[in-house]
Amino acid sequence: MARIELNNVAKSYGSVEVLRDINLSVEDGEFIVLVGPSGCGKSTLLRMIAGLEPISGGEFLVDGGRMNEVPPRDRDMAMVFQSYALYPHMDVSRNMGFSLEIRKAQKEERSRKVADAAKTLGLTSLTERLPRALSGGQRQRVAMGRAIVRDPSAFLFDEPLSNLDAALRVEMRLEIARLHQRLSATMIYVTHDQVEALTLADRIVVLNAGDIQQVGTPLELYERPSNKFVAQFIGSPTMNILGVDRAENGVKLKDGTTLQIGSDSAHWQAHELGVRPEHLDIVTEEAAHMKGVAELVEHLGSDTNIHANVPGVGPVLVRQHGHFPLKTGDAVNIAVDLEKSHLFGFEGRRLEI
Amino acid sequence: MNALRQTSPWVVTGKYLALAFYIAFALFPLYWLTKIAVTPDKLIFSEGTALVPSRFTLENFQTVLLQTDFLAYFRNSLIVSLGTAAITTMIAAAAGYAFSRFDFRGKRLIIALMLITQMFPLLMIIAPIYKIVATLGLLNSLTSLIIVYTAFNIPFATFLMQSFFDGIPKELEDAGMIDGCTRFEALRKIVLPLTLPGLGATLGFIFTAAWSELLFALMLINSNDAMTFPVGLLTFVSKFSVDWGQMMAAGVLALVPSCLFFIFIQRYLVQGLTSGAVKG
Structure with missing residues (x-):
């Protein structure tokens, strides 16, 4: 159990700054997901929390105590690596019990804890195998077992599922969620997969190019993204971004259509309109804001994605629930859900409307 | 694998012959070393390049171990x-x-x-x-x-x-x-x-x-x-x-x-x- 605080934490390699002014506080028992595109510094931040990378600036606190200079072994955190990092010369049970072995725990205690963890993770029949005799999913479980056995104050996950195939990933994601419910320990989880972020997190931290873009619950991020980056990063398929100009009582699309959305001050600053594919609707000609042609229709069963081209506006992606009987080349009339649309200013900041 | 299995026996034989030749070539000096070491002094020159000496002896080893440094x-x-x-x-x-x-x-x-x-x-x-x-x-x-x-x-x-x-x-x-x-x-x-x-x-x-x-x-x-x-x-x-x-x-x-x-x-x-x- 631990409360983790980052105050103005920074990281630089020589003159290259990779993280700036990171401020974040993680409550005891909270599940925080760090998400962002590759190279945004999320893994570096996690490694700094683990103690594997020195912190260049700012303060890192656990339960109020400064931890900047504390070596990893004294931080009482367990980490699950993307590559699993199992010790290849030790069998499964020794891998899982290694931390206790190092801490000179009693042999009975060690085997009891290892057996418990193995049972939880369904590894009981594999305890005597070497890592090379395990499948990817089993190795992943052993790596998690190694973390559980320690009963640490915080769990750190560095993209733990990205080496697994799709089906296994869903299964392990559920397992991690269950683990969090059962242990109610503080967990910090790094991923570039927004589905993992949205499904697992109590709160999500969106990082881009070394800066925190937004911190919020999954729903907050989805409904009220603070800027264009977050808006496009969260949600699948990606939000449509359409250029707009100011108009009387609203904004107008590049083809001249006026949309009555937002306040007067928002109109002055508005540069782009953001609307998620699920907030566009295929309607009758009279009710439409935009008229275009379907260029590609994807039938996913549960949804239909319609890639339309609207003359003057550009490509627009519309998502309709269920099967929608439309084919390539058909004319489409698109209505915008103005309540759920966003306006972005010139620097990409979201405007209050 | 299939392609390998169907290779003609001649190719396989050729491969093994090449390997055998290489091994013989590489190991021959070692063989010659051993051969001369077990050949009695008198025969070294008289038998010339015969592959196998007509008599064997361990005398050389004895001398080397006991009478030299x-x-x-x-x-x-x-x-x-x-x-x-x-x-x-x-x-x-x-x-x-x-x-x-x-x-x-x-x-x-x-x-x-x-x-x-x-x-x-x-x-x-x-x-x-x-x-x-x-x-x-x-x-x-x-x-x-x-x-x-x-x-x-x-x-x-x-x-x-x-x-x-x-x-x-x-x-x-x-x-x-x-x-x-x-x-x-x-x-x-x-x-x-x-x-x-x-x-x-x-x-x-x-x-x-x-x-x-x-x-x-x-x-x-x-x-x-x-x-x-x-x-x-x-x-x-x-x-x-x-x-x-x-x-x-x-x-x-x-x-x-x-x-x-x-x-x-x-x-x-x-x-x-x-x-x-x-x-x-």
């Missing part, structure tokens, strides 16, 4: 080779680990210097080395040979060890340190067991190099007491004759420790110890 040479060589291999491997392992894991000022410069030392023939520096060793008063001592061999072998051994350390994922140490190890404990309990093949290969390589080195041994050692085996072998050549039988018998005996050493370390040379550590 062979055992002393042998002991000297063993001391020099084992000493060199152990010291070189230790230093090379430490240096290779540092090159593989740390970034420090001057790293590139040191690597460049080490490479440069490997670029010119040893012949060029015999005179200065002799001068240095003489000034230190180490002529005719096994210590001088160990020092010189160690110095010459460290660069290559370091690169060899570095490549072995590079092959061990850094994350294993990270995981170890998170599990409660200090860096040194992580090195000892996780990295070292995985580096055994590397250590074995390096030991073997350096041992063989030192075992068969002649040039410096010839230059730096004059006294019979401190001669290593390759120099000692030359004592079988006198002004008027060459004692082929004894020389070859000594040669056969000199192969024994090399073979034993490689049999001993070969299980560490088997690759694949790190498989299963990361990914799939």
